[in-house]
Amino acid sequence: MRRLLSASLLLSLAVLSPTLAQAQAKLASTNTKANNLWEKAQEQSTARDFPKAIETLTQLNEKFPSLPEPFIKKGSLLKAMGENQAAFEAYRDGLSKASLDPARATDYYTLGELAMSFGDYTTAADSYKKYLKVAPKVQRYQPRAQRQLLNCEFAAKAMANPIGITPTRLGEPLNNFRYQYFPALTADNRFLLFTGRLKVDNGEDLYISRQEKDGGFGAPVSISPIINTAYNEGAATISGDGKTLVFVSCDRPGSLGTCDLYISRRTGNNWSKPLNLGRNVNSPAWDSQPTLSADGRTLYFTSDRRGGLGQEDIYVTTLQPDGTWSVARNLGAPVNTSGKDMAPFIHASGTTLYYVTDGLVGMGGLDVYRCELEGSSKWSTPQNLGYPLNTFENEASLFITSDNKRGFCSRSRANEPGAKSDRDRPVELFGFEVPKQVQARETSTYTQGRVFDAITKKPIKADVQLYDLNSDELTQFVTSDPEVGDYTVVLNEGRQYAMYAAADKYLMKSLSFDYTDKRNFDPLTLDIYLEPVRAGRSIVLNNLFFDTNQYELKRKSQTELNRLIQFMQQYREIQVEISGHTDDVGADADNMALSQNRARSVYNYLVKQGLPEARLRFKGYGETKPLAPNDSEAHRQQNRRIELRIL
Numbered sequence: 001m002r003r004l005l006s007a008s009l010l011l012s013l014a015v016l017s018p019t020l021a022q023a024q025a026k027l028a029s030t031n032t033k034a035n036n037l038w039e040k041a042q043e044q045s046t047a048r049d050f051p052k053a054i055e056t057l058t059q060l061n062e063k064f065p066s067l068p069e070p071f072i073k074k075g076s077l078l079k080a081m082g083e084n085q086a087a088f089e090a091y092r093d094g095l096s097k098a099s100l101d102p103a104r105a106t107d108y109y110t111l112g113e114l115a116m117s118f119g120d121y122t123t124a125a126d127s128y129k130k131y132l133k134v135a136p137k138v139q140r141y142q143p144r145a146q147r148q149l150l151n152c153e154f155a156a157k158a159m160a161n162p163i164g165i166t167p168t169r170l171g172e173p174l175n176n177f178r179y180q181y182f183p184a185l186t187a188d189n190r191f192l193l194f195t196g197r198l199k200v201d202n203g204e205d206l207y208i209s210r211q212e213k214d215g216g217f218g219a220p221v222s223i224s225p226i227i228n229t230a231y232n233e234g235a236a237t238i239s240g241d242g243k244t245l246v247f248v249s250c251d252r253p254g255s256l257g258t259c260d261l262y263i264s265r266r267t268g269n270n271w272s273k274p275l276n277l278g279r280n281v282n283s284p285a286w287d288s289q290p291t292l293s294a295d296g297r298t299l300y301f302t303s304d305r306r307g308g309l310g311q312e313d314i315y316v317t318t319l320q321p322d323g324t325w326s327v328a329r330n331l332g333a334p335v336n337t338s339g340k341d342m343a344p345f346i347h348a349s350g351t352t353l354y355y356v357t358d359g360l361v362g363m364g365g366l367d368v369y370r371c372e373l374e375g376s377s378k379w380s381t382p383q384n385l386g387y388p389l390n391t392f393e394n395e396a397s398l399f400i401t402s403d404n405k406r407g408f409c410s411r412s413r414a415n416e417p418g419a420k421s422d423r424d425r426p427v428e429l430f431g432f433e434v435p436k437q438v439q440a441r442e443t444s445t446y447t448q449g450r451v452f453d454a455i456t457k458k459p460i461k462a463d464v465q466l467y468d469l470n471s472d473e474l475t476q477f478v479t480s481d482p483e484v485g486d487y488t489v490v491l492n493e494g495r496q497y498a499m500y501a502a503a504d505k506y507l508m509k510s511l512s513f514d515y516t517d518k519r520n521f522d523p524l525t526l527d528i529y530l531e532p533v534r535a536g537r538s539i540v541l542n543n544l545f546f547d548t549n550q551y552e553l554k555r556k557s558q559t560e561l562n563r564l565i566q567f568m569q570q571y572r573e574i575q576v577e578i579s580g581h582t583d584d585v586g587a588d589a590d591n592m593a594l595s596q597n598r599a600r601s602v603y604n605y606l607v608k609q610g611l612p613e614a615r616l617r618f619k620g621y622g623e624t625k626p627l628a629p630n631d632s633e634a635h636r637q638q639n640r641r642i643e644l645r646i647l
Contacts, residue, residue, distance in 0.1 A: 025069050025072075025073065026069075027067065027069050027070075028067065028068075028069065029064065029067055031064065033063070034060060034063070034064045034067065037056055037057075037059055037060045037063075037070075038060065038069070038070065040056050041053045041056040041057045041060070041070070041073065044056060045073070045077060050077045050080065050081055053073075053074075053077055054074055054077055054078065057070045057071075057073055057074040057077070058074065061074070061093075066097060067097070068094040068095065068096075068097040068098035069094070070094070071090050071091070071093045071094025071095075071097070072090070072091060072094035072095065072098070072104075072107055073094075074090045074094075075087045075088075075089075075090030075091035075094060075110075075111075076091075076110075078090060079091075079110070079114070084114060084117060084118075085118065087114060088111070088114035088115060088117075088118055088120075091107065091110060091111040091114060092111060092115070092123060094107075095107060095108065095111055095127070100130060100133070100134060101134065102134040102135070104134070105131055105134050105135035105136075105139065106141075108127045108128070108130040108131035108134070108135075109127070109128070109131040109135070109141045109145060111123065111124075111127040112124045112125075112127035112128040112131060112145065112148060113148075115127060116148060116151070116152075116364045116365075116392065117365075117392065118392065119155075119391065119392030119393075121152045121155045121156055121159075121364075121392075124148065124152050124364075125149060125152040125153075128145045128146075128148050128149045128152070129149070131145050132145055132146065132149075147361070148364065150361045151361055151362060151363065151364040152364070154361050154362060154363065154384070155362075155363045155364060155387070155392070158363065158384070158386050158387040158390070159387045161386070161387075162386070162387050162388055163385065163386035163387065163388075163389070163435050163437050163438065164388070164389065164432065164433065164434070164435030164437075164438060165388070165432065165433065166388040166432070167388070167389070167407070167409055167411070167430035167431060167432035168430060168431060168432065169428055169429070169430055170217070170408075170428070170429045170430060170431050171216070173209075173217075173218065173219040173220070174192075174209060174217055174220065174429055175428045175429055176220075177196040177197060177198055178197065178198055178199055178426050178427075179196065179197045179198075179426060179427040180194050180195065180196045180197075180207075180410065180427060180428060180429050181194065181195055181396055181397065181410035181427050181429070182194055182195045182234065182235045182236065182289070182343075182396075182397050182410065183397070183399050183408040183409070183410065183429055184236065184237050184238050184291075184399055185238075185399060185401060185408070186238060186239075186240060186241065186242040186488070187240030187241065187294055187348050187402045187444070187446045187488055187490050188446055188448060188488060188523065189211055189401055189402075189406075190210060190211045190242075191208055191209070191210055191211070191238070191242055192208070192209040192210075192211070192217050192220075192408075193206065193207070193208055193223070193236055193237075193238050193245075194206075194207055194209075194220070194410075194429060195207075195233075195234035195235055195236065196220070197234075203230070203231070203232045203233075204232045204233060204234035205222060205223075205228040205233055205234075206222070206223040206227055206228060206233050206234065206236050206245075206247060207220035207221065207222060207223060208220060208221060208222075208223045209221075223245075223271070224264075224270075224271040226264070226270075226271050226272075226273060226274070227245070227247070227264060227271055227274060231249050231250070231251065231252050232249060232250050232251075233247050233248070233249050234247065234248055234249075235247065235248040235288050235289050235290065236248070236290070237290045237291045237292045237299075238292065239292050239293075239294065239295065239296030239478075240294035240295065240296075240348055240402070240446065240478075240488055240489075240490045241295075241296070241448075241478055241486075241487060241488035241489075242266065242488070243265060243266045243267075243296070243478075243479075243481065244263065244264075244265055244266075244292060244296030245263065245264045245265070245266070245271065246261055246262070246263050246277070246290040246292055246299060247261070247262055247264075247274070247290070248260070248261060248262070248287070248288045248289070248290065249262055249274075252276075254276065255276065255282075256276065256278075256279060256282040256283065256284060257282055257283050257284045257285050257286060257287055257305075258285065258286045259286050259287055259288050260276055260277070260282040260287055261276075261277045261281055261282055261287050261288075261290055261299075261301060262274040262275060262276055262277065263275055263277055266481075267481060267482060267483055268481060268483035268484060277299075277317075277325055278324075278325065280317065280324065280325050280326060280327045280328065281299070281301075281317050281325050281328050283303060283305040283328075284305075285303060285304050285305040285306070286303065286304045286305075286312075287301060287302070287303045287305070288301065288302050288303075289301055289302040289342060289343045289344065289397070291344050291345045291346050292346070293346055293350050294348040294349075294350065294402070294444070294476060294490035295476040295477055295478050295489075295490070296319070296478070297318060297319040297476075297477060298316065298317075298318050298319070298346070298350070299316065299317050299318070299319075299325070300314060300315070300316050300331075300344040300346055300353070301314070301315055301316075301317075301328075301344070302314055302315075302341070302342045302343065302344065303315050303328070307330070308330060308336065309330070309332070309333065309336040309337060309338060309341075310336060310337050310338045310339050310340060310341055310359055311339060311340050312340045312341055312342050313330055313331070313336040313341050314330075314331045314335055314336055314341050314342070314344045314355060315328040315329060315330055315331065316328065316329055316331055317329070331379065334371070334379065334380075334381050334382060335353070335355070335371060335379050335382065336359075337357055337359025337360060338359055339357055339358045339359025339360075340356075340357060340358050340359065340366065341355060341356075341357045341359060342355065342356050342357070342366070343355055343356045343396060343397040343398075345397060345398055345399055345400070347400055347402070347440035347442075347444070348401075348402035348440075348444040348446075348490045349402070349440050349441065349442035349443070349444045349490070349492045350373070350475070350492075351372055351373045351440065351441050351442050351492070352370055352371070352372050352373070352440035352441050352442070353370065353371050353372075353373070353379065354368055354369070354370050354385075354398050354400070355368070355369060355382075356368050356369070356394075356395050356396065356397070356398075357369060357382070358394075360382060360384070361384075362384050362390060363384075363387065363390045363391060363392055364392055365392065365393060365394040365395070366394040366395050366396075367384055367385070367390040367395055368384075368385045368389055368390055368395050368398050368409075369382035369383060369384055369385065370382065370383055370385060370438070370440075371383065372441045385398075385437075385438050386437070386438075389407075389409070389432070389438065393411070393412060395409070395411075396409060396410045396411070396427075397409065397410065400434055400438070400439070400440060401434075402443075402444035402445065402446060402490055403443055403444065403445065404434055404439040404440055404443045404444075405433070405434060406431060406432070406433065406434065407431065407432045407433070407434045407438070408429060408430070408431050408432075409429075409430050409432070410427050410428065410429055410430065411427065411428060411430050412425040412426070412427050442492040442493055442494065443492070443493040444490045444491065444492050444493070445490070445491055445493070445515075445522065445523050445524075446488055446489060446490050446491065446523050446524075447488075447489050447491065447499075447513070447523065447524040447525075447526050448486065448487060448488040448489070448523070448524075448525060448526070449486070449487065449524075449525050449526040449527040449528060450480070450484065450485035450486050450487070450527050450528070451464070451480040451485045451487060451501055451503070451527075451528045451529075451530065452485055452527065452528070452529050452530070453506075453529070453530060453532070454529035454530055454531045454532070455531075455532060457529075459480070459481070459482070459483065459484050459485025459486075460480070460482070460485060460503050460506075460530065461479060461480055461481070461482035461485075461503060462479070462480045462485075462487075462501045462502060462503040462506070462528070462530060463477065463478075463479055463500075463501070463502050463503070464476075464477075464478050464479065464480060464487045464489055464499065464500070464501050464528075465477050465499070465500045465502075466489050466491070466497055466498075466499050467497060467498045467499075467500075467559045468495055468496070468497060469496045469497060469498050469543065469556040469559055470495070470496060470556060472556075472558055472559045472562075475497075476489055476490060480501070487501075491513055491515060492515070493515055494515060494516055495515055495516070496512075496513070496514045496515065496516055496556070497512070497513040497514075497515070498510065498511070498512060498513075498542075498543040498559045498560060498563075499511040499512075499513060500563055501528045501530060502530075502567075503530055505532060505533055506530035506531065506532055506533060507530060507531045507532070507533055507537055507538075507539045507567075507644075507646070508530075508539065508563065508567055509528050509529075509530055509539065510539060510540065510541050510542045510543055510560060510563075511526070511528075511542055512542040512543050533571055533574065533646065534646060535646050535647060536645070536646065537645070537646050538579070538643050538644060538645035538646065539643065539644050540627075540641050540642070540643050541560055541564065541602075541641070541642045541643065541644055542560075542641075543556075543557065543559060543560035544557045544560050544561070544598075544602065544642045545557050546598060546601075549586075549594065551594060551597035551598045551600070551601050552601065553601050553602070553605065561602070561605050561606070561609075564602075564606065564644065565606065565609055565611065568606070568611055568615065574615070574646055574647075575614070575615045575616070575617070575646075575647040576615065576616060576617070576644055576645060576646055576647060577616075577617045577618065577619060577644075577645045577647055578599045578602045578603050578606075578616065578617065578618040578619075578642065578643075578644060579599060579618075579619055579620075579621060579642065579643040579644075579645055580594075580595030580596060580597075580598040580599035580618070580619070580620040580621065580642055581595055581620075581621050581622070581623070581625055581626075581639060581640065581641050581642070581643065582594055582595050582622055582623050582639065582640055583623060583626070583630050583636035583637075583639040583640050584623045584626070584630040584636075584639075585630075585636065588622060588623065591622040591623045592620055592621075592622035592623075593620070594620070594622075595620030595621055595622050596618075596619070596620025597620070598620070598642060599618035599619060599620050599642065600618050602618065602642055603616055603617075603618035617647070623639070626638075626639040627639055627641070
């Protein structure tokens with residue numbers, strides 16, 4: 001999948017545009033020996049014997065070190081051969097010996113580009129300034145040189161004010177491939193997914209590494225033989241519960257473009273046969289680098305399809321109620337620019353997007369930026385993550401865990417012996433502690449467990465939905481595994497949630513999570529037992545809210561009430577009782593009246609919304625039917641409740 005790899009991690013340095021400008025330059029010397037060597041080098045160069053020409057020019061450098069032309073000429077040949085480090089040194093040495101000259105405009109620009117590629121911002125800035133001073137105003141490299149000067153200024157400030165510490169290479173047994181990249185984790189951090197390949201020309205495959213007790217990761221294994229095939233599979237993303245996988249494959253039979261997005265779902269330990277995401281998502285062009293929301297229902301990805309703002313843009317699509325994906329939409333400005341906008345990562349919270357771009361002022365190449373969701377679809381102005389997460393090199397994808405504590409990225413190994421070009425340098429996985437400035441706007445935690453039949457205790461497939469009670473917005477929708485019953489739902493700090501588990505022919509289960517108090521934000525393990533829709537069975541409606549000693553329903557009760565209406569409309573033959581209960585604080589008669597009035601409030605709301613009175617009853621029981629002893633505030637809170645009982 002070379003297109004995927006080159007577009008994401010191993011982009012060629014943007015220093016190859018200028019031609020061999022010194023091919024016909026005159027040597028500023030009257031020395032016969034020097035001129036003879038110069039002519040010899042010119043002839044060797046014309047004959048395309050660059051190694052011999054470089055040998056001759058090196059002799060000139062050694063014998064006549066004050067002459068700039070042989071250094072500059074050697075630099076142009078070395079650059080043409082892809083030996084950029086040596087080319088940079090030759091250009092730098094040669095131009096340092098030469099006076100400012102408009103004829104050398106392209107050389108100044110070339111040295112600036114080479115210096116940027118090695119993080120020498122001082123040399124780069126000086127070279128761009130000289131280029132802009134002597135080059136014609138219509139010269140093609142003027143806009144880029146001006147932009148690179150801004151990058152040099154930004155980089156100098158960023159390096160003087162680092163944010164966090166430099167990422168460190170992940171240890172054994174990871175990083176055993178020559179190339180590994182696009183790290184992604186499940187919400188509970190138990191599984192690390194990444195793309196691996198053994199050599200430049202080998203195919204890509206997907207690998208999974210499981211977290212061990214000490215917090216490290218075990219030996220990676222192929223994700224599945226049904227996923228990894230003779231074709232290339234790479235740049236994958238996985239949902240928070242680890243059950244939905246979207247990955248990229250290029251040139252598969254039936255593909256729509258050069259590289260397409262495919263989806264597979266896990267049941268038990270088995271992945272389904274991958275399916276092409278279709279024409280609403282894929283295009284005749286290159287579609288790659290996906291990232292899924294925690295619930296696997298919103299997908300961001302990169303594409304170079306027509307109609308974008310730049311060379312590559314970021315797009316988004318959502319899973320519809322009928323199981324199809326919506327027509328992919330360009331995120332537009334300010335996320336997308338006129339440059340390369342790539343490798344998106346949506347944090348588990350769903351409110352912070354990270355991606356790489358060279359279309360904004362940064363360290364000079366592809367830098368990582370973050371932006372925040374404002375409202376339902378507007379994104380804030382992207383902010384550069386600063387140094388050392390961004391460097392002079394092209395950065396790749398980044399992943400930050402749901403709890404905002406750990407980050408993962410991939411980087412090329414610098415100064416690798418035997419690497420003939422940047423494309424040959426190994427790419428490895430790195431980790432880092434996430435500094436405050438880099439963290440997602442909202443920290444996330446999760447609740448996970450299994451869903452069972454309350455009677456048979458067997459696992460069942462159930463829809464698990466999470467609503468934000470303040471906005472009555474569905475924020476997540478996952479499905480428990482039909483074989484083992486497991487589910488994982490991500491919850492954000494500072495929010496109050498209602499969670500519902502529902503399956504056909506079962507009473508829905510109502511659960512409440514209040515994370516407005518940030519002191520208690522640990523992951524939860526919560527098994528759910530669903531009662532069959534059967535006479536005598538009941539459930540507690542945990543998301544109905546009243547002020548103390550009051551019976552008027554608070555506005556955030558609307559989510560629960562609407563779910564209750566949906567349940568009654570689904571099972572039109574049943575009749576129910578709305579039962580009110582209190583704790584033992586206060587007089588018995590007052591508690592009985594309060595419970596009766598609260599049950600009546602729910603009854604009145606349901607009738608007002610069109611449910612037949614004949615199907616509904618209400619009754620208050622006061623403090624007569626406690627669920628727990630009234631010996632603590634936690635127990636008393638359990639006893640203050642509204643129940644739904646099947647008649």
